[in-house]
Amino acid sequence: xxxxxxxxxxxxxxxxxxxxxxxxxxxxxxxxxxxxxxxxxxxxxxxxxxxxxxxxxxxxxxxxxxxxxxxxxxxxxxxxxxxxxxxxxxxxxxxxxxxxxxxxxxxxxxxxxxxxxxxxxxxxxxxxxxxxxxxxxxxxxxxxxxxxxxxxxxxxxxxxxxxxxxxxxxxxxxxxxxxxxxxxxxxxxxxxxxxxxxx
Amino acid sequence: xxxxxxxxxxxxxxxxxxxxxxxxxxxxxxxxxxxxxxxxxxxxxxxxxxxxxxxxxxxxxxxxxxxxxxxxxxxxxxxxxxxxxxxxxxxxxxxxxxxxxxxxxxxxxxxxxxxxxxxxxxxxxxxxxxxxxxxxxxxxxxxxxxxxxxxxxxxxxxxxxxxxxxxxxxxxxxxxxxxxxxxxxxxxxxxxxxxxxxx
Amino acid sequence: xxxxxxxxxxxxxxxxxxxxxxxxxxxxxxxxxxxxxxxxxxxxxxxxxxxxxxxxxxxxxxxxxxxxxxxxxxxxxxxxxxxxxxxxxxxxxxxxxxxxxxxxxxxxxxxxxxxxxxxxxxxxxxxxxxxxxxxxxxxxxxxxxxxxxxxxxxxxxxxxxxxxxxxxxxxxxxxxxxxxxxxxxxxxxxxxxxxxxxx
Amino acid sequence: xxxxxxxxxxxxxxxxxxxxxxxxxxxxxxxxxxxxxxxxxxxxxxxxxxxxxxxxxxxxxxxxxxxxxxxxxxxxxxxxxxxxxxxxxxxxxxxxxxxxxxxxxxxxxxxxxxxxxxxxxxxxxxxxxxxxxxxxxxxxxxxxxxxxxxxxxxxxxxxxxxxxxxxxxxxxxxxxxxxxxxxxxxxxxxxxxxxxxxx
Numbered sequence: 024x025x026x027x028x029x030x031x032x033x034x035x036x037x038x039x040x041x042x043x044x045x046x047x048x049x050x051x052x053x054x055x056x057x058x059x060x061x062x063x064x065x066x067x068x069x070x071x072x073x074x075x076x077x078x079x080x081x082x083x084x085x086x087x088x089x090x091x092x093x094x095x096x097x098x099x100x101x102x103x104x105x106x107x108x109x110x111x112x113x114x115x116x117x118x119x120x121x122x123x124x125x126x127x128x129x130x131x132x133x134x135x136x137x138x139x140x141x142x143x144x145x146x147x148x149x150x151x152x153x154x155x156x157x158x159x160x161x162x163x164x165x166x167x168x169x170x171x172x173x174x175x176x177x178x179x180x181x182x183x184x185x186x187x188x189x190x191x192x193x194x195x196x197x198x199x200x201x202x203x204x205x206x207x208x209x210x211x212x213x214x215x216x217x218x219x220x221x222x
Numbered sequence: 223x224x225x226x227x228x229x230x231x232x233x234x235x236x237x238x239x240x241x242x243x244x245x246x247x248x249x250x251x252x253x254x255x256x257x258x259x260x261x262x263x264x265x266x267x268x269x270x271x272x273x274x275x276x277x278x279x280x281x282x283x284x285x286x287x288x289x290x291x292x293x294x295x296x297x298x299x300x301x302x303x304x305x306x307x308x309x310x311x312x313x314x315x316x317x318x319x320x321x322x323x324x325x326x327x328x329x330x331x332x333x334x335x336x337x338x339x340x341x342x343x344x345x346x347x348x349x350x351x352x353x354x355x356x357x358x359x360x361x362x363x364x365x366x367x368x369x370x371x372x373x374x375x376x377x378x379x380x381x382x383x384x385x386x387x388x389x390x391x392x393x394x395x396x397x398x399x400x401x402x403x404x405x406x407x408x409x410x411x412x413x414x415x416x417x418x419x420x421x
Numbered sequence: 422x423x424x425x426x427x428x429x430x431x432x433x434x435x436x437x438x439x440x441x442x443x444x445x446x447x448x449x450x451x452x453x454x455x456x457x458x459x460x461x462x463x464x465x466x467x468x469x470x471x472x473x474x475x476x477x478x479x480x481x482x483x484x485x486x487x488x489x490x491x492x493x494x495x496x497x498x499x500x501x502x503x504x505x506x507x508x509x510x511x512x513x514x515x516x517x518x519x520x521x522x523x524x525x526x527x528x529x530x531x532x533x534x535x536x537x538x539x540x541x542x543x544x545x546x547x548x549x550x551x552x553x554x555x556x557x558x559x560x561x562x563x564x565x566x567x568x569x570x571x572x573x574x575x576x577x578x579x580x581x582x583x584x585x586x587x588x589x590x591x592x593x594x595x596x597x598x599x600x601x602x603x604x605x606x607x608x609x610x611x612x613x614x615x616x617x618x619x620x
Numbered sequence: 621x622x623x624x625x626x627x628x629x630x631x632x633x634x635x636x637x638x639x640x641x642x643x644x645x646x647x648x649x650x651x652x653x654x655x656x657x658x659x660x661x662x663x664x665x666x667x668x669x670x671x672x673x674x675x676x677x678x679x680x681x682x683x684x685x686x687x688x689x690x691x692x693x694x695x696x697x698x699x700x701x702x703x704x705x706x707x708x709x710x711x712x713x714x715x716x717x718x719x720x721x722x723x724x725x726x727x728x729x730x731x732x733x734x735x736x737x738x739x740x741x742x743x744x745x746x747x748x749x750x751x752x753x754x755x756x757x758x759x760x761x762x763x764x765x766x767x768x769x770x771x772x773x774x775x776x777x778x779x780x781x782x783x784x785x786x787x788x789x790x791x792x793x794x795x796x797x798x799x800x801x802x803x804x805x806x807x808x809x810x811x812x813x814x815x816x817x818x819x
Contacts, residue, residue, distance in 0.1 A: 041243030079709055321454055
């Protein structure tokens with residue numbers, strides 16, 4: 024039974040990796056060359072480029088943590104599969120919000136929507152985590168590993184703040200987005216012991 | 223012999239996953255930012271967004287069921303490989319019909335074509351199922367699992383109705399598309415016992 | 422030694438599958454919705470659609486045969502890796518020539534170039550086959566399986582004819598392209614015995 | 621423990637392959653058909669095509685060497701994962717600089733930026749190599765294999781020269797880019813003995 028589960032998880036991982044690889048790569052297609060050939064003109068696309076870097080880091084973080092979480096789980100079931108597709112759906116909107124914010128860096132709407140999609144990604148990630156907890160059972164090493172999850176809850180709070188602050192100053196929102204990215208830069212170590220304990 | 227078949231199925235799965243991952247992700251590239259930065263302007267792209275969500279769910283359903291079906295099969299042969307490419311062909315047209323319908327939500331033509339491509343996807347899925355039945359043999363657990371297939375037949379009937387109703391009211395067609403998506407939301411459990419019986 | 426080779430071949434297969442999956446899927450992005458919402462307007466995009474179907478079949482054939490050939494080989498070396506990238510390069514130009522021919526179905530230039538890229542794909546496939554023969558050795562089952570290769574040689578001859586005929590009538594070239602596609606529709610069975618002999 | 625590391629490396633490889641497959645394939649989408657149907661008009665897109673060929677070769681070289689390097693390593697850790705994402709980030713900018721240089725072949729800015737992104741890719745590759753050295757330990761076969769790395773250092777020096785020369789003559793920079801590509805055409809054999817020694 025366990026081996027079937029692992030294979031299932033492998034398929035979900037592979038499909039998710041494919042979707043995330045496309046998301047992270049097509050974003051750069053939005054980066055249009057500047058209107059001339061002078062290097063100073065690159066300043067024109069600096070906001071779009073900065074938005075691209077930020078989103079690359081966020082999607083990279085999701086890939087990294089998603090990968091650790093699935094690996095730590097004993098398997099996936101139908102609910103977890105849909106929770107995973109739900110997460111991929113919100114991640115797939117990141118190129119859209121990145122483009123809109125990049126083209127309008129000082130406008131409240133695009134900056135707030137950027138945060139809203141990140142908030143939904145974070146929320147979808149939590150739903151996937153809950154679905155996997157149900158698969159692994161309440162006393163599993165998986166469930167113990169995800170308990171607490173202070174960083175995840177704080178990120179959601181920061182996104183909410185950033186959405187509100189966008190209507191005051193988009194710079195403040197941008198700072199909050201960067202802060203969240205930095206706190207996640209360190210990979211999620213909660214699952215390391217679960218994975219090691221198995222190997 | 224069996225192990226070769228499984229490897230073959232693995233390759234077909236991996237390639238199909240790659241194609242489906244690209245299909246599901248490039249659709250969002252059609253989602254163009256609104257003409258201004260006011261959040262109210264997002265209403266402009268609401269039909270396109272709704273069409274994207276619907277297609278994301280449909281393609282997600284195909285990924286999910288495709289995956290269960292291939293896994294339940296003892297293998298694939300040349301006919302099944304072409305049947306699979308045929309299914310991927312019709313799925314690859316979904317981004318095109320999604321865009322056309324999203325840009326013209328109240329026009330009969332695009333809404334009918336959207337249903338036509340879904341109908342062909344459903345038909346292609348049935349052909350793949352038949353090809354895999356031939357590989358597994360008439361008395362196999364696979365063949366027993368796919369017998370009946372009421373939901374599949376009803377979906378095809380619903381698509382035909384939706385195509386016709388598009389010329390009366392596109393809203394009715396849209397409702398039918400959503401109804402079909404909801405009925406498929408629950409993963410295809412027919413193969414679960416086949417897979418378990420093997421593990 | 423052999424197991425390392427197989428793993429190497431697995432990587433080359435997986436990367437090639439990824440590239441081919443993207444090639445086959447991004448082509449449909451060129452399929453722009455017609456200028457209105459009337460279904461009759463789909464006739465506008467019929468040549469582009471027909472070119473897309475043809476190219477989908479050609480790329481699908483390459484995926485299918487590439488897959489059988491790599492599986493039949495004992496491994497890959499540096500030369501085969503570059504021969505494979507060379508094949509992927511020419512395949513990657515198919516979306517470009519498909520678009521140009523689809524937009525100008527009755528113009529000689531685009532139809533000839535379409536054939537030229539197919540010719541180069543066929544040539545690159547032969548180079549890859551030769552590189553894999555060198556890996557497997559002159560007396561290997563692989564080398565015996567690929568000897569003769571009448572269909573491959575005839576395809577190259579047909580492409581050359583189609584390129585020339587494009588300047589007489591593009592319809593004749595189109596017919597030749599379809600004929601070649603049909604002859605390849607049947608999967609390359611030469612490697613089946615090699616693979617079976619191993620399993 | 622070792623087996624877990626290998627699985628991890630497998631995931632990093634698979635994700636990197638996906639990203640690189642998309643990068644190498646979407647570049648061709650920038651290749652717009654010429655303004656007419658005369659084959660002579662292909663001369664219009666010759667610079668863009670030449671830039672595409674060059675970038676295809678560079679990305680192909682990275683895929684090839686990346687693959688050998690990860691395979692030679694005993695595993696990956698968190699630092700190596702981020703170093704890998706950092707490399708993928710710079711590689712993802714190649715389609716952007718390719719397009720800009722292809723559209724402005726005789727302008728200094730785009731040619732210099734093209735070299736700058738290649739320089740950063742080379743630098744990111746070195747960082748990944750260092751991270752993997754730390755995983756494998758100072759006395760490992762991996763570390764011995766990467767010592768020296770004359771070709772890598774010379775490439776970086778060539779890129780710096782090409783960036784400077786772009787402001788004198790872009791032809792000179794182009795020549796240097798081609799020279800670097802040729803020197804790397806021969807796959808990195810340093811890891812071959814490491815991999816063989818293990819098999």
